[in-house]
Amino acid sequence: VLGSGWGAVALLKNIDPTLYDVSVVSPRNFFLNTPLLPGVTVGTVEARSLIEPVRALLPGKPGDASFYEAAAIAVDPNARIVRCKDESEVTAANPEFTVPYDTLVVAVGAPPNTFGTPGVREHAKFLKEVDDAIDVRRKLADLFETASLPGVPEEEQREMLSVLVVGGGPTGVEFAAELHDFLREDVPRLYPALRDKISITVVQSADHILNTYDERISKYAEEKFARDGIRILTNRRVTNVAATHASVMCKKTKATEKIPFGVCVWSTGLGTTPLVSSIIAAAGQPRRRAVSVDKYLQVRGISPRGSAYALGDCADVKSKAASGGELLDKADELFKRADVDENGAVDKGEFVNILKTLEESYPQIATLTKGAADGALHDILSRFDDDGDGSLDRREFRRAMAEADSRLASHPATAQVANQQGEYLARELNARGRARRNGRVTAEYPAPTKPFEYVHLGSFATLGGERAALDTRGSPLPLDFVSRGAGTMVLWYGVYFSNCVSWRNKAMVVLDWTKKGVWGRDSSRV
Amino acid sequence: VLGSGWGAVALLKNIDPTLYDVSVVSPRNFFLNTPLLPGVTVGTVEARSLIEPVRALLPGKPGDASFYEAAAIAVDPNARIVRCKDESEVTAANPEFTVPYDTLVVAVGAPPNTFGTPGVREHAKFLKEVDDAIDVRRKLADLFETASLPGVPEEEQREMLSVLVVGGGPTGVEFAAELHDFLREDVPRLYPALRDKISITVVQSADHILNTYDERISKYAEEKFARDGIRILTNRRVTNVAATHASVMCKKTKATEKIPFGVCVWSTGLGTTPLVSSIIAAAGQPRRRAVSVDKYLQVRGISPRGSAYALGDCADVKSKAASGGELLDKADELFKRADVDENGAVDKGEFVNILKTLEESYPQIATLTKGAADGALHDILSRFDDDGDGSLDRREFRRAMAEADSRLASHPATAQVANQQGEYLARELNARGRARRNGRVTAEYPAPTKPFEYVHLGSFATLGGERAALDTRGSPLPLDFVSRGAGTMVLWYGVYFSNCVSWRNKAMVVLDWTKKGVWGRDSSRV
């Protein structure tokens, strides 16, 4: 198993160690509960509360499974070995070694993507690993302390206390929200003189922040941020990052302005690790961001099938048959097929019928209907019925098709997906192992039993001030599919709580939340 | 107030903010509970649990007192200003500024002393600041992980897993003990294969470890370490530190051997900060490690008296009258005076008499007799009565005098002393402030009311495995003056618990201890 993140750990927690001899290779000897990471930047939770030593998560008794703290640097699928290298500060005289495998699981995640923007690595901070968050926290503390020194001109104070967030996705938004909570709840107590000199700006390249969520959520978030005084610049791209300012270009007018910052947090998208590129090459796949896998998560192009899997952020489960836009391309034709009474609108009955017809050839339809009983299919229609007339016109129908496409086109790069994939693969591998042990099959790599199916439980985003938004479109939860506000925050606490990988983690996170409630956040520069 | 450590914080917690306009300057924006620091190296307690933001400790309401995160770099006692410089990563365009004062309190502590040994700063780790301990923890995790990689030769594993502790004082001993606890309690679970490849060596320049404690404690500690397999090399000095080994010279034979290490922790004594050197120079004092102060903690040589104080590790409260070795110099003469019946031995009655006679002119005698009723003076004699014959021969008497000298000669550089000095000075300054406010005095710097008196509550050292030692010689506690073993550990928990500066700290430390008890220590490299 390569990696110790969401995907790898879900696998490790479910694999049967009596069937497999498990070795884990990762440069990070702990699991990181990423969804809570933005809170570390201001001390809502402590870094240590979000991590769990991998060794404590290994299956079986101590010594049954092995963990190697190193980076995998290349895979040889023919010889079935992984070349590894210890890239940490302390290394043995020979930092390289190889690990042989029968079955390989690649769960190495994806690094942040700078899109080649100059200056990002030098001057901006990412928000991906635990050290990134600690770094941002230290930097913020340092900025607040420096701005508090005697004789610093107000102009300089304001520049230092400008926080620039590049990327209006959930991570950027959650960081901005955490920061705003800190300003509101703790700054008056800790730095009373700085209160009015702080500004937060979010730069987003799309039309709206949280643009992968339901529009209502985007809007709710934008309104809340506006009330909180968080500036949102949409349709802008950062073209350059210098030590204390970024150049931001308006995508329409092409005009560029300079935005000064004390700290710039970069959170725009995912890139590719060198290892993933090399696996893509070894498998003879076309160059892309992620490793292409089939619906059983088997790496395409590597034989024997079943010897190599990939999952999580480094894997792309888009099936060949359902490449993006397929349904949308045919939307008008499908609309005609659906509109049996030719009244120019698809009513409830017609909609249910066409979904059922399409379901078999277009797996993406399942992401719309998933888990919905016949009665509930009505609800699906109403999701797209913007004018509320009980049926879908051509435009509304197109939106339904587009959404089904977009759902399948790429499973989102989330912990939710990685976690389900890890659990799925453990079940598959356990079944295979048992079948071989019982002598029911003799092939080294028997055929998989059933494909991976993603159950979308909804997308959360915290917005600060005990407000959150939840988008459960396509989820089987008995909930309104778009929920916003304070009640949602309670749900959020619940979900993140149950997300923590161990009881230790759970207890620590709850204690952190309690601590914050009782004593406020800690401003120490550590 | 310069500093945010034990001395400064004790002052801040007790000063009356209605009488003074308090400004605090320190490069560290938090207080650090040093006695628990060795535990951070292995995760017995978390770094954050030992710190408390200074801003939360400032007297009065938010905004009443100021904190500036910067280093004081020079004091001008005539102009009464402190020059400061922000030495952190983020600085304003002009990182220097000055702070005027009426009354200055210097509590800047003392840095580790390398005694000029080459290689220490490059290759060894200190155990002084919180980042040092975090550093050691990361390094240890890295070493254990690297030693666990496939194909590392056993020889190399053993070298990596050698821990070298330079200095057999309480910090070095406590670190060795914490590490041994980690090896015993957590390594079997986390790194079962490495169990027998780990070694700990303590190098001490004196005859015994813990040589400032009672001999029985030294002995108890040495025996416990021997049982635990911790190697103690006494009468040796480290003459050079390289990347993976240190050269150790036997003080007697002058023979040098090389000791390989994976990590070397250096904890041998205290040095002088540049600021302290410059204050010593400005006050016209002879060059020494610490600022010389009188019994009111006023810096000698700075006028007006009462405008500058120093306390804690950076201050030397040795009074001129009692400079070191005074009693020892006269020991033979005093022995003659004491031995009234001229039988060549000082019996109990004679000893009590001479102590009473000397008490007035030699304040150091009080550190022996302190708080002891007449009956208890017998106990004092027995402390030095090595052959147990009920009286002191010439050699035994000398030892008593030497000890009295050494006690006063230098208040030990401990948190206990710094804390009491801070509390004392706050009381003094409050009295002065009140007297001036009531118009009872008009002088800007009225004379101090009473001198500082140190109440020694005993010296603790933890030895691992829930064992501790306590030396309460000279303490007014109703306790056996030397206590060792498991019961003492309970006391230790109690003392350290009450040492935590805030309820937040207390709660966090107790939670850490609980966490460790339930889940073991966390091996994550963070």
Ligand SMILES: Cc1cc2nc3c(=O)[nH]c(=O)nc-3n(C[C@H](O)[C@H](O)[C@H](O)COP(=O)(O)OP(=O)(O)OC[C@H]3O[C@@H](n4cnc5c(N)ncnc54)[C@H](O)[C@@H]3O)c2cc1C
């Ligand atoms: C700040 C933040 C907030 C997020 N919030 C949410 C959220 O609220 N909800 C949600 O569903 N998702 C969220 N995500 C996304 C989620 O974290 C990722 O989708 C998820 O971690 C992907 O899991 P993974 O196992 O593929 O990769 P990761 O969890 O990133 O793990 C990758 C692992 O591979 C290791 N690795 C890297 N290179 C190598 C190598 N060469 N060899 C061996 N190992 C290697 C890494 O050290 C790591 O252990 C968030 C992400 C971030 C950064």
Ligand SMILES: Cc1cc2nc3c(=O)[nH]c(=O)nc-3n(C[C@H](O)[C@H](O)[C@H](O)COP(=O)(O)OP(=O)(O)OC[C@H]3O[C@@H](n4cnc5c(N)ncnc54)[C@H](O)[C@@H]3O)c2cc1C
């Ligand atoms: C690992 C360890 C364990 C210990 N265990 C014990 C124990 O069990 N019992 C005990 O009694 N003692 C113990 N001690 C000793 C104790 O910590 C010190 O004696 C005590 O901290 C001294 O207090 P202080 O206020 O003088 O200095 P410190 O607490 O060291 O504080 C000095 C402060 O001054 C600041 N400073 C430094 N330079 C400047 C500058 N130029 N300008 C402004 N500020 C500056 C520092 O940032 C710091 O805030 C231990 C020490 C260590 C390192």
